[in-house]
Amino acid sequence: MENLLELSDVSVSFGGIKALSQVSMSVAANKVTAVIGPNGAGKTSLFNVISGFYPADTGAVVFANDNLLKRPAHMRSILGISRTFQNIALFPGMTVEENIKLGAHAQLRTNLLSAAFYLGPAKREEAAITADIGKRLLPLLDLDEYRHRSVSGLPYGVQKRIELARALVNQPKLLMLDEPFAGMPPPEKARMSSYIRRIVNETDLTALLIDHDMESIMNMSDHIVVLNFGSVIAAGSPVEMQTNPAVIEAYLGGE
CATH class of the missing domain: 3.40.50.300 (P-loop containing nucleotide triphosphate hydrolases)
Known part of the structure; x- marks a missing residue:
């Protein structure tokens, strides 16, 4: 499967705090990839590196064979990346x-x-x-x-x-969605999920999202990447992530 976006060993630090530590992940073209993790896991930092708001200390971010880390933030939109934010x-x-x-x-x-x-x-x-x-x-x-x-x-x-x-x-080629389900009641979350899937299914667009609503993410995503303390601890299909012991312990509520 062709990847539209690939991150390799991306690290970001603020002073002595590591926001991201050697993060490597891929986003398949024309699919829905979700990034999940507890508060402070590094999800927003990851989005900000891809968008160009944060510089990376190390690593590479390759989008459609173009190294984004060599491009200023305003070029990301021209290259085909669009982003929504949590607050309207x-x-x-x-x-x-x-x-x-x-x-x-x-x-x-x-x-x-x-x-x-x-x-x-x-x-x-x-x-x-x-x-x-x-x-x-x-x-x-x-x-x-x-x-x-x-x-x-x-x-x-x-x-x-x-x-x-x-x-x-x-x-855009890549649509980045920052908590698209935030503040919505369950019926509206289901509608938003259906619209995101419709966009991906009926166009050539690829979706990358972060959110905390596990039901919506598990029902609509093709691939899930799990962050904890700035590192990737697991990646795979929704079914695989629901049964992964490390994911259950870190995020999904294991005992």
Whole structure:
């Protein structure tokens, strides 16, 4: 199976504290890979290294045969990496379509003059992005009915889908999801799981996520990597992780 992302011996430290210690893992293309572990295990640090927010002390992060550690953070989006965050960061005074459109900054090719005066190239670019949102993203995430509505007052689960659509507007290769189920009741978690699976199954996109909701992760993931104290202690299928003694002891509640 082809891997889209590979980490080899990645270590990150802050002073004398090791956030990540020789982490090696792979993310298979067009699959859902989940990273789990207790609080403080290094999950967010791992995401921040891949995103370029944290530098790595050692190791390599190879994405589509490109060493990300040699690229500045803003290049990661251009290369095809998109990320959502745990806290919703939508603009309440704007419509759903406008909020989604804001995620298209990495696609824009017009120069500053064209954009400033909204000349032909800039207008054509925006028209193409608007058309793509209507044709591809709104149906994919069942957001058509909300297209021209203000995001203010929309249900939390709908807002999470809007944020997901904004991350997808650049047509990334890798979608990184930071706690996509946080704050959701069980029915909304199940819906979000189904949308993530739909995106991966119906497109060429690969999903990498971190979360604490074990039921959702076990039901939707193809591969799971388990971190504890900044190190990988296990990796495999959901069934394998549910029966792995080290995982049970570290995270799943073994006696």
